Amino acid sequence: MTLAPRSPKGYEGVVTRAVLFALLVLADCRSSEDSSVRVAAAANVARAFEALSAQEKLDTRYSFGASGLLARQLEQGAPFDVFVSADRSFADQVVKAGVCDGATQRVWAVGRLSLVTPPGRPALASLNELVDARFRRIALANPETAPYGRAAMQALTKSALLDAVRPRLVPGENALQTLQFVDSGNTEAGFVPRSLLAADRPALLVDAALHEPLEMHAVVCAPEARRARAQAFLDALSSARAQALLATFGYEAPRAAGGPAR
Numbered sequence: 001m002t003l004a005p006r007s008p009k010g011y012e013g014v015v016t017r018a019v020l021f022a023l024l025v026l027a028d029c030r031s032s033e034d035s036s037v038r039v040a041a042a043a044n045v046a047r048a049f050e051a052l053s054a055q056e057k058l059d060t061r062y063s064f065g066a067s068g069l070l071a072r073q074l075e076q077g078a079p080f081d082v083f084v085s086a087d088r089s090f091a092d093q094v095v096k097a098g099v100c101d102g103a104t105q106r107v108w109a110v111g112r113l114s115l116v117t118p119p120g121r122p123a124l125a126s127l128n129e130l131v132d133a134r135f136r137r138i139a140l141a142n143p144e145t146a147p148y149g150r151a152a153m154q155a156l157t158k159s160a161l162l163d164a165v166r167p168r169l170v171p172g173e174n175a176l177q178t179l180q181f182v183d184s185g186n187t188e189a190g191f192v193p194r195s196l197l198a199a200d201r202p203a204l205l206v207d208a209a210l211h212e213p214l215e216m217h218a219v220v221c222a223p224e225a226r227r228a229r230a231q232a233f234l235d236a237l238s239s240a241r242a243q244a245l246l247a248t249f250g251y252e253a254p255r256a257a258g259g260p261a262r
Contacts, residue, residue: 036061037226037233038079040070042086043141043174044111044148044193045216048249049084055245056236066174068145074099074221081222081230086111086175086193087147091217100221108237109251111214112194113151114203118185123202127159130189135168139181139190142171149178151211152191158210194250215254 036059041049043064053060063070063080071090074080075097083100085091088107095102115124124130130138141149149171156162170186172178175193182190193214197203218237222230236242243253 035059035229037081037229039063039082039084039233040065040074040078040080040221041082041084042067042070042147042216043176044086044195045084046176046196048195048246048251051249052237052242052245056239056242058233058236060233064174064176066142066145067147069174081220081226082233083219083221085147085217085219086214087150087212088215088217090147091219094221095219100219102219104220104231104234106218106234106238107215107254108218108234109216109243109246110254111148111216112208112250112252113148113155113191113206113211113214114194114197114250115189115206116179116182116192116197116201116203117189118182118187119201124189124204126204127155127161127206130156130161131164135165135188137170137181137187138165138168139170139172139178139187139192141175141178141191142173146172146174147214148175148191148193151206151214154212155191155206155210197250199248213255216251 038061039049040063043066046064049062052058067085067087067090070083071085071093074083074094083091083094091105094100095105115127117123140152143149143153153162156165170181172181175196178190179192179196181187182192191206194203194205218234220227220230220234
């Protein structure tokens, strides 16, 4: 194998920066021509948004993940048109960073946290059952980047269970991975969004008073050339038809104090 000669000192960095700049320009040009609305969305909406796009015939491309990680990608220049966060803090973060338009930020639904066991096993009757030795591993999304994981920690704390179960907590990168931990049998229980579960799946709905409200926020981050399409997605999300569909996935309508987050 013949090795390429080394670049002169400093030249390699200049070439790398030039290539990266060219790629960014190319990506920006292509993104302006792409008619799909690129949505960075919290993992808890995966099932609901796929159904929503089919119902409303929306031309969308979704990237699902932990709200905090998606916010970081936006701050680093990821070309998303809309950001959907599982709570207000990460939506506020991208607005403060200047990569999304705070005037468009709104609450479109409130999510619910559930505690689920592997398929075929009965649901828990209360959080207190988690102290039982049979629950050797308990999954939850990473509390640092996923609001549903943070809500799970709050619920365990308010229920005076955190110290007892802390050594058995298994963090997933996001809500989807957390559910995979449970469904695969790698954990005996897990805190996951109700929206990711089939309607007939046995699960314990966690008392919403045990954690901060899981207010779902959406905000436009698109450049001017793509802004109308992004705004149309937000409007569709808040429509009566969409809200009716979202309710079948366990989402609740925004509280009276909700609405646009100005």
